[in-house]
Amino acid sequence: MAAIEADALAKSFGGRxxxxxxxxxxxxxxxxGLLGPNGAGKTTTLRMLAGLYAPDAGAARVAGYPITPGxxxxxxxxxxxxxxxxxxxxxxxxxARENLMYFARLQKxxxxxxxxxxxxxxxALREHADRPFAELSRGMKQKLAIARALVHDPDVILLDEPxxxxxxxxxxxxxxxxxxxxADHATIVLCTHHLxxxxxxxxxxxxxxxxxxxxxxxxxxxxxxIELAAPFAxxxxxxxxxxxxxxxxxxxxxxRAEVPEIVAALVRAGARIAEVAPHRxxxxxxxxxxxxxxxxx
Amino acid sequence: MIGVVIRKExxxxxxxxxxLLSMASLPATVVAVPIALLxxxxxxxxxxxxxxxxxxxxxxxxxxxxxxxxSVLARNWLxxxxxxxxxxxxxxxxxxxxxxxxxxxxxxLLATPVSTxxxxxGKSVAAMVPALAITWIAAALFCLGIDAVAGxxxxxxxxxxxxxxxxxxxxxxxxNATAVVVSSRVLDPRAAQxxxxxxxxxxxxxxxxxxxxxxxxxxxxYFALAAGxxxxxxxxxxxxxxxxxxxxLLTR
Numbered sequence: 001m002a003a004i005e006a007d008a009l010a011k012s013f014g015g016r017x018x019x020x021x022x023x024x025x026x027x028x029x030x031x032x033g034l035l036g037p038n039g040a041g042k043t044t045t046l047r048m049l050a051g052l053y054a055p056d057a058g059a060a061r062v063a064g065y066p067i068t069p070g071x072x073x074x075x076x077x078x079x080x081x082x083x084x085x086x087x088x089x090x091x092x093x094x095x096a097r098e099n100l101m102y103f104a105r106l107q108k109x110x111x112x113x114x115x116x117x118x119x120x121x122x123x124a125l126r127e128h129a130d131r132p133f134a135e136l137s138r139g140m141k142q143k144l145a146i147a148r149a150l151v152h153d154p155d156v157i158l159l160d161e162p163x164x165x166x167x168x169x170x171x172x173x174x175x176x177x178x179x180x181x182x183a184d185h186a187t188i189v190l191c192t193h194h195l196x197x198x199x200x201x202x203x204x205x206x207x208x209x210x211x212x213x214x215x216x217x218x219x220x221x222x223x224x225x226i227e228l229a230a231p232f233a234x235x236x237x238x239x240x241x242x243x244x245x246x247x248x249x250x251x252x253x254x255x256r257a258e259v260p261e262i263v264a265a266l267v268r269a270g271a272r273i274a275e276v277a278p279h280r281x282x283x284x285x286x287x288x289x290x291x292x293x294x295x296x297x
Numbered sequence: 298m299i300g301v302v303i304r305k306e307x308x309x310x311x312x313x314x315x316x317l318l319s320m321a322s323l324p325a326t327v328v329a330v331p332i333a334l335l336x337x338x339x340x341x342x343x344x345x346x347x348x349x350x351x352x353x354x355x356x357x358x359x360x361x362x363x364x365x366x367x368s369v370l371a372r373n374w375l376x377x378x379x380x381x382x383x384x385x386x387x388x389x390x391x392x393x394x395x396x397x398x399x400x401x402x403x404x405x406l407l408a409t410p411v412s413t414x415x416x417x418x419g420k421s422v423a424a425m426v427p428a429l430a431i432t433w434i435a436a437a438l439f440c441l442g443i444d445a446v447a448g449x450x451x452x453x454x455x456x457x458x459x460x461x462x463x464x465x466x467x468x469x470x471x472x473n474a475t476a477v478v479v480s481s482r483v484l485d486p487r488a489a490q491x492x493x494x495x496x497x498x499x500x501x502x503x504x505x506x507x508x509x510x511x512x513x514x515x516x517x518x519y520f521a522l523a524a525g526x527x528x529x530x531x532x533x534x535x536x537x538x539x540x541x542x543x544x545x546l547l548t549r
Contacts, residue, residue: 011549046549050408050545051408051542052404052407052408052547053544053547054544054547072543075410075411075412076410078408078409078410079409081408083404083405083408085401085404086407087401088401089400089402089405090400090405091309091400091402092400093308093309093313094308098305098308102301102305104303105298105301106298106301106409106411107409107410108410132312134349145405148405156398182453188485261358
């Protein structure tokens with residue numbers, strides 16, 4: 001059984017639709033991306049899956065618990081879901097440890113003190129554990145928020161914009177934490193604006209713009225685009241590539257060898273090269289197209 | 298779960314010196330100012346003070362000036378101690394519930410399996426316990442001060458015992474429930490606090506009229522007030538629990 005099954009979820013507020021026709025499944029151990037412009041309905045979708053909002057129409061099943069129109073997920077569902085909210089949301093005067101312990105108890109985590117200690121260690125927060133939350137850096141706050149989402153060992157982790165508003169160093173730290181979770185085969189729904197996060201971490205991503213536009217399979221491995229100044233038969237360099245596709249004067253290569261080695265082989269084979277550049281992932285193309293369509297609407 | 302919420306709320310109050318100071322300042326004033334004024338009047342202008350209380354309140358105290366003025370204070374100052382539990386409960390409850398939204402802790406809190414009833418009840422108890430404790434300590438100090446100045450035991454009398462032990466908890470619950478209802482509708486916790494605090498105005502008006510000698514609040518009034526506040530408490534709690542809906546709170 002899939003960890004999440006969403007079927008035609010729809011939600012509106014005061015007659016204004018926030019999202020509709022949201023359907024997707026997330027398998028256990030999969031990292032699934034939710035992409036879309038601001039106001040596309042990503043957070044609303046996430047909140048429905050977290051048991052905070054009841055859908056107006058459609059249904060979902062999260063960690064085996066149902067969500068139906070007018071009925072948000074109950075406490076059993078919320079106990080199996082870990083939600084990282086867009087803002088860390090902790091109590092400034094309590095220490096990092098006190099904050100984490102509070103949520104661990106509310107989530108009925110087993111052995112909360114031990115669990116919190118282990119998470120503080122895992123996210124390198126142990127030495128800051130007894131400082132008031134207000135004194136932590138943005139990156140530490142976000143890591144603590146991720147620790148809170150994991151404190152009850154949930155079946156499904158929902159991450160809402162985990163790197164928004166972070167400086168580059170904190171962004172890298174948080175991305176590494178999410179990558180660690182992905183490597184541990186956690187089931188994650190990652191809601192983000194950052195394509196590179198989705199490309200790096202997700203196996204699939206849904207584009208949302210008020211409704212589900214498309215579900216995109218992420219292709220790993222960077223492609224190399226080589227523009228040729230003259231016609232050329234590339235058979236001689238096939239051994240250096242995982243895949244090779246010639247389309248007009250554009251040669252798309254998934255390299256097996258280092259780029260200079262491939263370029264040298266091409267030149268030796270008689271190719272006249274006009275330009276060599278990394279090929280944009282199809283995800284970016286799809287994203288830009290989606291943004292253009294959303295703006296037109 | 299209620300215990301977890303209460304413990305966290307009380308820990309937050311303990312860690313907030315400004316909140317503690319603002320909670321202590323009104324009771325300190327309510328206790329210290331009348332007793333200091335009484336002590337000063339007895340020394341500075343005893344005859345005029347006695348004439349004043351005889352004219353305004355019809356007091357005929359054979360035990361002397363201090364006892365005469367003290368008995369007036371003892372009789373008329375009780376409404377001020379009924380304002381305290383409402384005011385202090387509002388101060389804490391408006392911060393704790395409206396503050397959740399302001400600090401953006403509401404969404405992670407509501408994402409836990411804890412029921413809204415447990416959240417409301419936990420926060421309410423955590424607001425009422427300090428409010429009542431401070432009210433009772435202040436009332437005890439006031440009684441001791443009045444008795445010391447009067448030279449004999451004037452307080453607590455039956456009205457004071459009923460007011461502080463029976464009426465104060467009902468009023469603290471009233472202040473708390475009002476703050477919960479208001480802060481579930483008003484986004485800014487300070488605005489919610491100010492709005493909820495206006496519920497003390499009728500009691501303050503009664504105090505002013507009583508101090509001016511226009512009315513004399515007796516046991517019948519305090520019993521009627523207790524019954525009215527108890528009924529209002531039940532209604533407000535029902536409204537508070539209905540308003541404290543996860544989706545409504547997050548979408549406002």
